[in-house]
Amino acid sequence: MASRPPERVRAFDDLCDLAAALLQAPSAVIAIWVDADRLALVGRSHDGPSGAFVVTVATQDPAPADASASPLMIAGRQVRAWAGFPRRGDGPAGLLALLDAPDRTASHRPDAATGEALGTLARQAQDQIERDLLAADYARRTAEMGRIHRIAGVGGLAVDLRAGYRNRRSPEYLAIHGIGPEAAEESHEDWVRRIHPDEREFVERRFIAAVTGADRDYEAEYRIVRPSDGEVRWIHASAEIERDALGRAVRLVGAHRDVTERKQAEMALRESEERFRLVAESAPVMIWMSDVTGACVYVNALLRQFFGHEEPAAAKDYGAALHPDDRAAVDDIVLGALARQEPFTVEARHRRRDGTYRVLTTHAQPRSDNEGRFLGMIGVNVDVSEAREIQRRLVEESKALEVLNHTGAAIAAELDLEQLVQKVTDGGRELTGAAFGAFFYNAASAERESYMLYALSGASRADFAGFAMPRATTVFAPTFKGEAVVRSDDITADPRYGLSAPYRGMPPGHLPLRSYLAVPVSSRSGDVIGGLFFGHPDRGVFTARAERLVVGLAAQAAIAFDNARLLRAATREVEHRREAEAALQALNSTLEQQVAERTRELRERDEALRQAQKMEVVGQLTGGLAHDFNNLLQVVLGNLELVQRHVSLDPGRLRRAADNAMHGARRAAVLTQRLLAFSRRQPLDPRPVDTNRLILDMSDLLHRTLGETIAIQTRLAADAWWTEVDANQLENALLNLAVNARDAMPGGGVLTIATDNARLRAAEIAAHSEMAPGDYVRLTVSDTGLGMTPETAARVFEPFFTTKEPGKGTGLGLSMIYGFVRQSGGDIAIASQPGAGATITLHLPRSGTRAPESQPPVAQLAPRAVAGQTVLVLEDDADVRGFTMESLAELGYRVLQASDGEEALQLLRATPDIDLLFTDVVLPGGMDGAEVARIALSLRPSLKVLFTSGYARDSIVHGGRLDPGVTLLSKPFSFADLAVKVRDKLA
Template sequence: MIGAEGLPGGLPRTLLATEQAAIMEQLAEGVILTDTAGRITYVNDAAARLYGVRQPGVGPQDYAGAYQLLTEDGRPYPSHQLPLTRAVRDGEVVSDARWRIRRADGSEIIAQGSARPIRDNHGKQLGAVLAMHDETARVQAERALREETQALETLNRVGATVASELELERIVQTVTDAGVALIGASMGAFFYNATNEAGESMLLYTLSGIDRHAFDRYPMPRTSLLFRPTLAGESLVRSDDVLRDPRYGKSPPYHGLPPDHPPVRSYLAVPVVSRSGRVLGGLFFGHPEPGRFLPRHEQLMAGIAAHAAIAIDNANLYAVAQREVEERRAAEERLRELNETLEQRVETRTRERDRAWKHSRDLQAVLDERGRFLQVNDAWCAMLGWQPADVVGHHAYEFIHADDRPAGERAFFTHLARGPAFENRMRHKDGSFRCISWVVSQDEDTIYASGRDVSEQKEQARALAQAEAALRQSQKMEAVGHLTGGIAHDFNNMLAVVIGSLDMLRRRLPEGGPERRHAGNAMEAADRAATLTQRLLAFARQQPLSPKPVDANALVAGMYELLRHAIGADIRLDVLLADELWPTLADANQLENAILNLAVNARDAMPGGGRLTIETANVTLDKRYAAGHADVEPGDYVSITVTDAGVGMPPEVARRAFDPFFTTKQTGQGTGLGLSQVYGFVKQSGGHVAIYSEPGHGTSVKVYLPRMTGEAAEQETGVSAAPLPAGRQELVLLVDDEPAVRQINAEALRELGYRVLEADGAVGALDMLDAHPDVALLLTDVVMPDIDGRRLAAEARRRRPGLKVLFTTGYSPAAVQHNGKLDADAPLLGKPYTLDELGRKLRQVLEGA
């Protein structure tokens, strides 16, 4: 409540009784008192809040000066029309007056109230009182209701107008003008598609609120990303500020509004789409102020767009109908002119239609509403083996696969009417099925159908899916191969130390003693571990191979007795060798191991006995087969097939058969590396391996090795079984980055009668080589950090031409890169090895054997 010091002219607070003042302060309505001169004498708290001040602090001013009053439309209120002025000056009672008030913070509200004079008991006027309340919310609601009513009326009026309009340009101009009026846009445009008499598509437009020539220098809006979502019929677009909208760039190529475009900040665009889904055009509106368009405007323009779509469809239909009428009139005229030749022309047209029907490569059919064939063309015989007489009069269900039929004959017509295109499987006369893609149309109770055989496309899709699955399996096996190869390499280094130490220890122990026997047992276990790592390397395709020309017939025949003993007497062994079998290039020892592994697996699959068949053949794998199997090149192959009559495998087991450590045998009966070793060897040899199995019907494993072309290489002379030659005190440079391996190899070399220089890497080895010109042989590991053994050997031979080199390795990445093939001048000794193997290999290299 205002204090006495804030009253105009310093009027005392006692003008109102204390009780009356208290009551006035509790009122929800704002109350203002003035004296007879129109100066404010009292303002209650409600009135102060209404004006946006806590305490008005009004000086000796009149009501109009103290509070900025405006009429409802925002203009200054004439002072002689103020309710208080009329109450003070004329003693008039003013009821239900409405005005705007500009509050202290600059905002505006709408107030409603009444003013009446204040008189004493003798009728003398003492002043006036104004009672008022905030009417803003109700006025805004009334205004919104009026605007909504006007919008609905406009929509209805536009709908009624364009519904009866058949001129396209008037329709689009009407909806454009209506849109500008409805949403208060400064400019609007309707871009729409039309077809001229020549059948050419054109993009036209109408404008509202702006001169048409303002757009003459701009290209059609289809070139701008700003217009694209609307013209493509994708979505409605609203932007509060296109110049700041991140969806539209500003730098070239320009994606927003072009330079010198009429000022637009707020932007609203609505696609106009026909009932058939065809994009007819778009409504576009703009305003120079940002944030002018609201979600409500989107709804209004969606309604306008719907009216426009219907009207344009109707106009287009009318235009089509008019053209049809004109064409019909012209046709009638032509018919009158050509009446004499009409019958001949009809006959010619009929023959042409029948010829197209008869010779179509696609299935053509006419059916009734119950799905019975009324007529079919000759393609039914070429595609499905049925003569037309076999089909006409029969129900379509008789030829459709049972799983592709809709439920019940009555649903046939409804099923086809759901969509113009579908696929099903049609029965061939031989009992097989073809996948047919149908396109249908209907005319009252008649169905017209055209079908194309897509079986080959479906088969190609299935083949592609199988190829992708095979590729994923190959990638998985490749990853596992890298892992197992690394493990085998590290394990071989450890075994080299174990076997070398045990070999020298066993040689120094007395014959027949328990210590010699224990050392022998340990050596036997270490040999089995070495064999296990060789299988890991074979699976990883990282074993060193020595491929030579191989006659698979001779190799399999030579293994007969070995296989006979390996599989047991209760299994019959059949060997079927192909005539004129092509030669192949492979490591014969590894191929024998692969065949033996497959034979042993087959034996284990026939615990009660059975038949094992090994067959060779010349095979050509075509592109179609290669497309369905990863890492297979089409071409000529020599196949070796091992087939058993055992228990077989379900598909999920067969898919994992080549995985390392996967086995169906009981614990302790297998390592799960037999088939993995076969897989790795065949892949490393450039071949392919496939497995076919059915539970209860046995298993067949096919190994494909590439056919060798050209002259056969000379067979390698076998290794002599002569006694181990001793060294002659030649100086050997030993290089290995593993200290334990280097130490045991150095002792082994001295044991064999050689002098030894040791180096842990290539740098130290080259320094020693320069310092000792009498080095006779370089014994180096292949895989070493920084500089590997092959690069070291190359540099050593550059410095010392003719230097003998012997490589040793657990596995070699270079061997993997070259499919395991080694150069002729690069002898290799695989880890782990015995003292005998090391001694013989050293003499072979030093003596050039």
């Protein structure tokens, strides 16, 4: 059966009594099927059987053999008639049976009326059974709901809103409120009294408002004080309000739940959150919380203050304030930790509200709810900027100390001054972070306040090759005078900058320089040895700390300088003593021989000294004389040329006079050139020269010059090297030697010219020679003439010494050759005996390269100017300037003039279309022609420059050679020379 049979109740017994009385049977029973074979009595008449019994086949006698086995067998009674009722739904099937004496005759069988009555009674029994079953099911369901309510802590109530708010409460409600069963029905006032006094008025007013309003739902949470134990509990009330057609509240059905634990948890959580907030808001570190994506959901006051916002922009993007260079690395760490729900630590730069960046170390931990669900991260940011700055400074200081110690040890052990200053300069650049550094040695020349470049770091010598050495200007003077350290964040903004001529600042092409640091290096005696100079193209690079470090380095360097110089002096002294001791020992052993040799050496040295002094005096005299004399000759020659060009050919005498004057002036010019060559003051333009080719090209000229009585032989080495000389001067020298040989062979003879290669070692070079060991081209000129005595041969190179008759020579021919060869880096020697001719040998330095083959120049008329070309003539001599301007104007040039450098520069600034600057080298006013040219080229890089001079001195000639790129027209010059040089320069 689907449900348990109900217990026998009085209603069934009453039906059995009624059936027995109506049908005149001693007893009656009502039974229902328990299972397929058993019936259970649920009702009986007063004397009916009880219990369960088994019914076999109805057509057979139901009485078993043992009558006591059946409960229907009572006092010999058996079933007289019965009526069954079928099952309805899941209900039981059963029967209503009448029990009587066992009379089985037909007359005792039930009639129709009996059967109908019995069936009616059976149906009533069935209805009663169903009512009992329904009641039992309702009771069961009610009990189950009660259990559910008890388990869930829910108590039900129903309130009649029309009858004074009378209400009924469930047992669970009573338990929640702490009241007994007698209060199952209580008044509205009883409920109000249980509400906590602090909330009573508010809760009741809200309840009345809900009932009298139009709401259908009512919810509230409030505290009650339970009467049973005085405990305060939190109640959550929810209900539905039933309303009539007019909207009036008629009934409320609802439930109360005890939510004390939840409210306590919520209050504990709020209290915990409040405590956390109080701690976080007053914490000395920056605290934040994020969600699972990393977006901030809370930041404390210190972090808000850091960002400068109540809710920082980083709330949606934690990296909004990150330094761009740190963003990628932080993303990898943070997003990886979020994905793995792991703690992380990261350090990065964050932008503050003022735009500056601070270094923050972030430590973060995962945070979860009570059920372990990941909610995001909670972390702290600690500003470690100062700590990192201290660490950085410690690293810098450690590195600086390491560099200082290393450099100090290195320079203390260094004895070579060049290596010493290089190490000091390198160490200073490393200490300061300079882009480049230099050490300038404080060695002023007699003529200029210039200083020798001694060491460079971070730059090449090519970077400084085009500039004069630093001078004692307003910027450099404090360093070279040892007055003070100069440190500038921007030297171009320094008030001392730009005050000195000629550049008024850095010259064009100078290394980019803004930050500047210069520290003097002074010895223990107070002498300024030099200066350490450092530069950087950015502003504000050198700090006070860098200055202190370099000052300390300079002090170490000064000590090392002094020590190195003292050691060098001591070493020289020891060497001198050893040499003296050795010499003394040798002298003791060979005193007489040593005295003789020493006397000879002293005589030779005295003679060489006298010769050098004589040459110096003659050179100075010649130089000054040549300058003034050539200027005079220029005027003479120039004006004579004007006479030649403009005088008519008819007046023959005037023409001859002009020609004779020209011849004399040219002889005077040749004389000055020989004087300059002898004194080694002439400017040379050395280039690679094929000596063999030069000799062969001069063959015709030599034959014409020497005449038919002199035979010329050449012995030219096929593999002869090229030499590095001025080709024009070499031709003049060879021609002079040939003429001298001709004069030594009045009756005719043989002139031999030979070339070969010579590799000279130090031992092969005469003690009085200025040559350096190396490769040379040897050029030999021999004659078969009269020869000369040794005394004469020893003086042939002296100026103005001659063996010719008066008026036949100047005595400067061989002197000129001597000066030219020595100035070219070679040497000259003569060997002769009376009657055996003479041999003159020239050693000329070998060239490292070969020049391209060139065609001989083609004779042409003086080239004219291109229309519109302008020449600025800078010449202090008014007569020379006048001739030059007239000649250039005749050639078609537009001519401007200036008498000194300042005037020329003003014209250059004011006149943009000047094509050529034609300038004398020696000028008044403090600036020579070379200085004017350098400034002019800085102003006008496309400007062409042509120099002229009767004596160029050292401004464009160094080591006897013209500086690279310099073109010189020597005075006196002819109209044609001027035309060709100017045209070539402007081409």
